[in-house]
Amino acid sequence: MDGSPLRELFTPDQILTAASVSGNNWAVGHHRYGAQYGDHLRNMIRKQAEACDALQSVFLMYSLGGGTGSGLGTRIASLLADEL
Ligand SMILES: Nc1nc2c(ncn2[C@@H]2O[C@H](COP(=O)(O)OP(=O)(O)OP(=O)(O)O)[C@@H](O)[C@H]2O)c(=O)[nH]1
Ligand SMILES: [Mg+2]
Structure with a gap:
């Protein structure tokens, strides 16, 4: 299997x-990957948000x-910030 077992x-x-x-x-x-994958990322976020009964928070971890x-x-x- 490719990648980390955490992907499971x-x-x-x-x-x-x-x-x-x-x-x-x-x-x-x-800018480049943000533009390239922006619509795809927006759809992924929407899909998760729509699966929630009462979305109250989002936990975002990213590197500096x-x-x-x-x-x-x-x-x-x-x-x-734009979508939620
Ligand atoms: N403190 C800390 N620094 C980290 C860690 N992982 C990566 N870094 C540092 O963060 C910086 C960028 O890490 P990358 O892994 O190259 O960043 P990336 O998000 O993969 O970005 P690209 O490779 O440019 O696409 C480097 O200076 C790393 O030394 C970590 O777990 N802890
Ligand atoms: Mg890297």
Whole structure:
């Protein structure tokens, strides 16, 4: 099996993986991958939110370094602010 055994904890269609990384570049993660995967991420978040009876909070963990962790992470925080 590819990847960490921890992926077993998550619903498979709620995992987003991509072939490339952001090279420690915040702007690449935030703008390029944010634009590329924004609609897909928004749909994944909506699907989870709609499965809740009374959504009260969202727990978001993302890294402060890297391009995917920090750039795409802050993009997801913006998506949540816009959508919820
Ligand atoms: N303190 C701490 N720092 C970490 C950890 N994992 C990664 N880092 C640091 O975070 C920075 C970026 O980590 P990456 O894993 O390259 O970031 P990424 O999110 O994969 O981003 P890209 O590779 O650019 O797509 C580096 O300076 C790492 O040393 C961790 O578990 N703890
Ligand atoms: Mg990386």
